[in-house]
Amino acid sequence: MELPTGPYxxxxxxxxxxxxxxxxxxxxxxxxxxxxxxxxxxxxxxxxVIVAVHGWNYDPxxxxxxxxxxxxxxxxxxxxxxxxRPFAPVFVGVLWPSIWMxxxxxxxxxxxxxxxxxxxxxxxxADRVAAAGGAAGLARAxxxxxxxxxxxxxxxxxxxxxxxxFGVVADEGAAFQGRDTVASDxxxxxxxxxxxxxxxxxxxxxxDIDDFSRPSDHTDAHLVGASPRHAGQLGLxxxxxxxxxxxxxxxxSRAGTVGTNGVATLLRDLLDRSGTGGxxxxxxxxxxGHSFGCRVLLSAICARPLPRPLASLLLLQPxxxxxxxxxxxxxxxxxxxxxxxLDSDRVIRPIVSTYSRRDLVLHDAFHLVLRRPGDLGEAQxxxxxxxxxxxxxxxxxxxxxxxxxxxxxxxxIDPLPAVGTPMVLPQGDPPVVAFDGSRGSIKSHSDVTxxxxxxxxxxxxxxx
Numbered sequence: 001m002e003l004p005t006g007p008y009x010x011x012x013x014x015x016x017x018x019x020x021x022x023x024x025x026x027x028x029x030x031x032x033x034x035x036x037x038x039x040x041x042x043x044x045x046x047x048x049v050i051v052a053v054h055g056w057n058y059d060p061x062x063x064x065x066x067x068x069x070x071x072x073x074x075x076x077x078x079x080x081x082x083x084x085r086p087f088a089p090v091f092v093g094v095l096w097p098s099i100w101m102x103x104x105x106x107x108x109x110x111x112x113x114x115x116x117x118x119x120x121x122x123x124x125x126a127d128r129v130a131a132a133g134g135a136a137g138l139a140r141a142x143x144x145x146x147x148x149x150x151x152x153x154x155x156x157x158x159x160x161x162x163x164x165x166f167g168v169v170a171d172e173g174a175a176f177q178g179r180d181t182v183a184s185d186x187x188x189x190x191x192x193x194x195x196x197x198x199x200x201x202x203x204x205x206x207x208d209i210d211d212f213s214r215p216s217d218h219t220d221a222h223l224v225g226a227s228p229r230h231a232g233q234l235g236l237x238x239x240x241x242x243x244x245x246x247x248x249x250x251x252x253s254r255a256g257t258v259g260t261n262g263v264a265t266l267l268r269d270l271l272d273r274s275g276t277g278g279x280x281x282x283x284x285x286x287x288x289g290h291s292f293g294c295r296v297l298l299s300a301i302c303a304r305p306l307p308r309p310l311a312s313l314l315l316l317q318p319x320x321x322x323x324x325x326x327x328x329x330x331x332x333x334x335x336x337x338x339x340x341x342l343d344s345d346r347v348i349r350p351i352v353s354t355y356s357r358r359d360l361v362l363h364d365a366f367h368l369v370l371r372r373p374g375d376l377g378e379a380q381x382x383x384x385x386x387x388x389x390x391x392x393x394x395x396x397x398x399x400x401x402x403x404x405x406x407x408x409x410x411x412x413i414d415p416l417p418a419v420g421t422p423m424v425l426p427q428g429d430p431p432v433v434a435f436d437g438s439r440g441s442i443k444s445h446s447d448v449t450x451x452x453x454x455x456x457x458x459x460x461x462x463x464x
Contacts, residue, residue, distance in 0.1 A: 001060040003095075005032040007040075010068040010091070014075055016040075017091040019064070024097050024254050026261020038269050041090060041283065048089040048284045048311070048461060049270055053263065055291025055319065055446075056098045056251050066290070066449055067093045073454035077419065083462045090283075094266070096258045098251055098292060137161050145243065149236040159186035162242055166249065169371040178373040185371075190241040192368035245369060252319070252370065255292040259299025267300055272307035284311035286461055290448050291401070294318030294353075298338040298378075301346050309345055312460040315353040316448040317401035319362060321377045322393050324400060325351075325432055326407035329377030337378030342408065342431040350425060352460060353434040354416060354453070355404040356442035357390040363402035367395040388414035389438035401445070404434035416441045419451045423459035 008019040018037045021030045028034050041049060052070070054063040071091060078087065141161040144154055160183035168178035169185050270285050287310055289297040294315040301310070323329045326336040341347060357363045376396055393403040404412045411426040414436040425433055441452040 001064075003030050003033060005030075006036055008064075008093075010064065010071060010093075012072040013068055013091070015071070015089045015091055017067075017071075017093065019060075019093045019095055020266060021060075021095045022258055022262035022266075024257065026258050026263075028262060028265070034266070034269075037092065041270060044090075046088050046090045046283045047086055048286060049092060050089055050286045050288065050457075050461070051092045051094065051267070051270070052288045053094045053096070053290070053293035053296045054098065055289075055293045055317075056248075056255075058098055060095045063093065063095055067091070069449040070288075070454055070457070073449065073451055074457050077451075077454055077458045081420070081458065085462070087462075089461075092266070092270070094263060094293075094296070096262070096296065097254070145239050147239055150239050151236055155190065155237045155239070156183060156187055158239060158242060159183040159190065162186060162246075165246060167372065186242070186245070189245055189369040189371075190237060192365050193241045193244060194237055195364075248369060251292055252295065252375075255295040256299045259296035260303045263296055263300035264303040267310070268304075268307060271310075282308075284461075284464075286310065286312045286314070286457075288314045288316065288457060289318065290316045291319045291445065294400075295320050295378075298324065298341050302338055302340045306346055310347045311464065313341070313347045313351045314457055314460055315351065315400070316453060317354055317356065317359055317362060317442065317445055318399070319366065320400050321375060322398045322400045322403050322405055323377035323396070323407060325405050325410070326377050327409075328407065330396065333377075335377070336408070339408075348464070349429060349431050350411075351432045352423075352456060353400060353405065353432065354437050354442060354448075354456070355390055355399075355401050355434055356437040357402070358438055358440075358443050359401055359445045361445045362399035363390065366399035366402060367393075367397035371397055388412050388436040390436050400434075404436065405432050408432050410434060412436065415439045416452050417455065417459070419455045421455075423456065423463075425463075 003019050003021060006018075007016055010017045018033065018040075019030070020028060020034050020037065023029050050071075052067055054066055058066065141158060144150055144158040144161070147154070150158065163181045163183050163186045166181040166186060169181050267285070267287070271282070287297050287301075289295075295318070297313065297315075298318075298320065301313070320338070321329075321336065324336040324338040325342055326339065328334065329336055341351065342349070355362070388404070390403050393406060404410065409431050411430040411433045413426075413433060416435040416437045416439075417423050418441075435456070437452065441450060442448070
């Protein structure tokens with residue numbers, strides 16, 4: 001996808017829109033467009049800048065479609081519910097390489113994508129896999145990963161061969177103590193993904209299924225469609241769950257790098273050099289993230305002090321720890337890794353987030369597959385009195401987008417307000433407010449462009 005050096009119009013969107021591409025190391029690969037964007041914002045009387053960051057496994061065209069969908073709904077709400085102040089916005093969409101493998105992206109890429117994913121995993125982890133099983137182990141791992149389905153014995157063998165690739169995990173009862181990942185850990189993670197990420201089944205109630213990998217409706221079922229378990233082949237496992245697991249680990253780390261090295265600079269430029277619009281300090285800058293895009297934004301916000309605070313931060317189904325804002329991620333433990341984002345000089349309070357029990361990836365799988373010591377708080381809450389429709393966090397490793405935040409002075413509100421219902425924020429200045437979308441407004445991990453999300457953005461942009 002070629003990007004222009006100037007504005008990038010989005011279909012059905014009236015406000016000026018720009019795209020900025022950032023590579024996996026956090027370097028901007030569209031420097032001319034970025035320079036012109038900053039000059040444009042600085043030299044034009046824009047009242048607001050809206051910055052959005054997509055999540056895992058979006059290619060650029062899909063990210064553009066997502067941005068267009070959400071912004072189109074937002075602009076229609078601005079007509080139906082006009083703001084009470086001058087509003088001249090500009091939109092900035094961040095594009096980052098959130099796809100590690102391509103076998104989930106449709107029939108044209110499925111056959112070569114699966115092979116490429118196997119090759120990439122084995123080559124990246126050759127030393128560690130070979131240390132466990134030698135050259136024969138490498139060959140066997142390659143063969144098992146390339147198989148369409150494996151039985152229990154083969155799954156246990158594959159888990160043993162690739163376990164060294166996953167570094168260390170942490171036990172629930174020893175939150176800050178890592179240990180080497182063993183075969184039983186990998187096998188449990190693969191099984192968890194198999195159960196939490198069912199594949200497309202004709203006649204099923206919810207067809208928006210494997211939300212992270214999001215296969216095309218026209219994908220070849222043999223390659224990326226129904227998994228063996230859900231296709232009636234009980235006892236068999238799709239070995240590509242091992243690739244998805246490693247992709248999850250890789251992309252979570254990459255999101256932090258993209259935020260710290262790339263988006264942090266973008267936000268500083270917009271906040272520090274943004275000209276004469278809005279008020280004497282420049283336009284209000286609002287940020288929206290989805291999934292790992294929330295990790296990108298939080299890493300950017302916490303990387304270093306900002307010239308002035310963001311006017312708002314909306315986290316849609318964030319794929320980060322539910323303890324990321326915590327005062328302590330365990331008794332006498334360190335604070336959450338993104339605790340600084342709650343400071344009033346980073347974001348004007350409150351940060352607003354969403355969560356949902358219908359987000360199977362974050363509600364049912366995240367805490368079972370991301371279990372490294374560093375995953376805690378982006379560093380078992382007992383008797384949790386704050387549960388809403390999504391339920392209580394089942395683990396120290398639970399996701400913010402699955403259960404909402406804890407130990408952060410938070411307010412949890414159920415349900416997410418419908419269009420036309422004012423977003424009434426609680427008294428007492430809570431630093432973070434989370435809305436439960438379990439009752440139907442958020443039906444899956446990727447269901448983040450509906451009218452309720454556009455309304456949440458509308459309410460945040462015009463709350464001051």
